[in-house]
Amino acid sequence: MSPLHQAAQAALTAQQWPKLEQLARQLLATDPAEGQFLLGLALWRQGLLAKAGPALQQAATLAPRRLDYRAQLLHFLFDAGLMAPALQVLAGAMALAGGQAQDWDTLGNVATRLERHDLAQRCFETATALAPQQEPLWRHLGAACTFLGDKPAALAAYAKAVALAPDAPLAHWARSQLLRYQEGSTELAQLERLWQRLEGEDKGMVGIALAKALDDLDQQPRAFALLAQARELLAPSQPYPAEKLEAALAPLMAGKVAAKAQVAGRPAPLFIVGLPRAGSTLLEQLLGSHPAIALGGEQLALPRALQELAGVRRNWPGCAATTAWTRPWCSAWTSWTAGAWPSATGSWGATCPRTGPT
Incomplete structure (x- = not known):
């Protein structure tokens, strides 16, 4: 050279x-x-x-x-x-x-x-x-x-990542979205140990994973407490610029209202919102790609806007909804989807408290 x-x-x-x-x-x-x-x-x-x-x-x-x-x-x-x-x-x-x-x-x-x-x-x-x-x-x-929906291959890859870097929080966090935790499992014990050992942002990521695991075990009070602690730990590196949020989301919400008026005379397809955890992303993609499903994947636009503004990778607004500045948007979104289709099932706002980051 x-x-x-x-x-x-x-x-x-x-x-x-x-x-x-x-x-x-x-x-x-x-x-x-x-x-x-x-x-x-x-x-x-x-x-x-x-x-x-x-x-x-x-x-x-x-x-x-x-x-x-x-x-x-x-x-x-x-x-x-x-x-x-x-x-x-x-x-x-x-x-x-x-x-x-x-x-x-x-x-x-x-x-x-x-x-x-x-x-x-x-x-x-x-x-x-x-x-x-x-x-x-x-x-x-x-x-x-x-x-791609290949859960065994995904879990195998995440297991390899965890084995290579046992203290790396992102690997544990990603794997947690696919696992259904059992009491006394090795994966749960790993999260508990990391929660005690790590500090700062790393601890925050592990806290989100551990909160999801505790939710699997129906230990919601501790899960919510951990989630609140995790969000505080992550807050310095993941700011939510509220002044930019309204400007970015206003046209999104306006588009939803316009879309509702355009399809009012058509047969009402199934419109699922508020699906929990990582599997929802895959299911929504499958639904959204079906020719008989209208607007099935559209709900990803709001999470994507929140991701870009907050600097959080794949952060569901269900988790972000615990902060005051997102609640009006959650309410508006829930109101629209509840009246958009006679056959609509679920309510995004109703499932917000138990929806985690995916």
Whole structure:
């Protein structure tokens, strides 16, 4: 590696984007592909998307076998909202061999966000084969299997993640959403020990998992107490910007009212809301994809808005509803869904207290 390459890599590691841009332009003369790639990254991170895209595309064209180039181009296209080109790049990347585990992990994460969970599973399987000792890769594989409805495979992946990092809270949290806990089980004992040992945000994540386990055991008073403690522990890193919430959710709620008026004269399909825990996500996706189900997957829009605003990964508003600023929206949503269909079942607001993060 030349001194110029080393300097560029150091700037990349330090996230010195203006300096990286300068060094990348110098690299164009001797290593056009790497120069275009680093230039694209530098421009992207500086917010110059119109210039970053062509540079990343040119790098992938000059070095079509470089999986890392494809992975970052895919990430860029998704962030820019260019879904059709992103899917094309993803399909091309899947045909490549080799690469690093991190590159396959990047591909898998973007495939997940594109809701191509079949491709995400393949990416994470490749990543875990390349780096079997990295706990996050197994956790990501478990999530992909969960989306595909393969519960045994998901639990096996989460078990591997827990074995590799026994104190890692995210693996325990993810696994807790799929398990039905039994009194005296090893998994329950692990959560109890971690709750006593960990501090801060890690303890908060374990607290959510343990609250779900206690709910399985019908120990609701302690479960609710743990959930309240967990939310306090997580609050510093997961702020809820109430001033942005209303502006973001108002058009969502307006859209629901308009949708209700448009379908009032049609036969009423089954509309399920308020489903608890992780299985609800899969069931809602199945219902929403059925041609006879209208608006079946629409309820995911509100949780997604809360996720983005709160910075919480896959945080059901049923859990967020314990805070005062979400209650008007919960009430409005419940009111709309209760009157939207004669055959509607359940009530989202009624199930909020026992709905956990998924």
